[in-house]
Amino acid sequence: MQEAFIETAYFRDLTNRALLYLQAGYAVHFCGSAGTGKTALAMHIADLLGRPVVTLQGNDEYKPSDLVGGNSGMRRKKVLDNYVHSVWKAEESMDSVWYDGRITHACRNGHTLVYDDFTRSRPETNNVLLSVLQERTLDLSALQKGETKLSVHPDLSVILTSNPAEYAGVHVLQDALKDRVITIMIKGLDRESEVAVVAGRSGLPWREAARVVDIVHGIRGDEVSKPSIRAAIMVATILATKGSKPVRENPVFNQVLMDVIGSELFYENKEERDTVLTQLIEKELDKYTPDDRK
16 A cells, blocks of 8 residues: 655645646656655656556666567467358467557556656667657557557556666666656755655654754765665664654664664775764764753
């Protein structure tokens, strides 16, 4: 069951813009760092469109047939005709059995396609989307005999998500596909949205989730992307599971911060990393007055 979507002014703006573009017939592409809510946002918008949803996860091993479909075997057909009382006529034929891949299924039935992390698939694999988004046809000629072009159902909507190209395992988006989608960059969440996401995902009370977010953001600073919002979610979830509070006097909180955030920060020397991280954590905790620490 899909989790309830956490709405803030920031997410409402993204939602309204995406719905406008989709209703005008364009594909929407959300691009942003891990943990910024791209997938949840895509699924939320797909739900608002009110059509069945077909999901697909990008994979470097995919071939075009994994997206579009292919032949799964042979079907044998034999017809016996007793067209004269004393004479039997037999006809036998063999045909390949075609199965629709997820993109073909969405195109044929006018469903909403959510293709998550689609740039993890190879550009040559994703080329099957070019004619779908431009000419509203799906080219099947290289994969099966008979039906060579499928006219795309007018209700088809396409929502794509991706991480920036500098992420490991991500392919550069080809220009031909880039020109056929409207890309909405998600550079980072505002504080209200980040706290809402962390509180909603972890179950930690809003005030305590806000403290975790502020501490993680303070360690991160404004010029880098690590530790990410996912680190804040992990810290908050662990605290909620144990019933612990994000306060200096809680040794569990300090250790969780060290372990979770330390796993996102790269230092060749572990002792140097731990020293730097301890200082950063202490600096953030010092911002709270005794009354705030309760």
